[in-house]
Amino acid sequence: MNVKIFNENKTYPFLVVDDWYTSEEEKIVWKELDYFYSLDVFHSAQENCAETSDGEKLAKNNRLNYDVIFKDLRYSYINKMMYKFQNSNFHSIVEQAMPIGKTFKNTNWGNTMINYYENNDFYKSHYDYARFTMLIWFYKLPKKFVGGDLYLDESDITVDCKHNRMILFPGHYNHKVNEIVMNKEHLNNMNGRFSITHFFDIRYEDI
Secondary structure, eight states, X not given: OEEEEEOSXXXXXXXXXXXOSOHHHHHHHHHHHHHHHHHTOOEEGGGSOOBOTTSOBSEESEEEEHHHHOSSGGGOHHHHGGGGGSSHHHHHHHHHHOGGGGGGGGOXXXXXXXXXXXXXXXXXXXXXXXXXXXXXXEOOSSOOOBOOOEEETTTTEEEOOOTTEEEEEETTSOEXXXXXXXXXXXXXXXXXXXXXXXXXXXXXXXX
């Protein structure tokens, strides 16, 4: 793995790791993505997506929420890979990357979502309610689209969309996905951009 901490803007640092999955792990992830894509269980994000102040939908893509599909996440190959960020070495990296990173090891709640982007899909500027957001980008090589990069508003930094790249940042950062552009002959065959999204938070029992 190739780790880089972006902390030029010390108020909004974040973590990027290239080659997040090993080649064998990539094959397993593709197996799960291919299975769900073949089942046609992704749904339009526009169905229940929030709107911007001008009345436009915040996102245009397709998504799959794992809480709906899996009664037990242990049956998911992708969720089995969560061991990669449950060890002390990774906790130390996150702690060095950002001030709030020291709390990452204490997160005890999570949710997984897959977003899939094809031609003209996007996600406008927004923030998440979880303490941490992790994105892992997947697409078929060679890349058959342009765009799909992540823009972090407060940092004014664009992170290029790269296959098997992971980015971790506090969920309250404003961020958006630039519009995807791809040729018609590449549509409807898993040639777009997958984003494996893990949310992490700390949930306290009711007192």
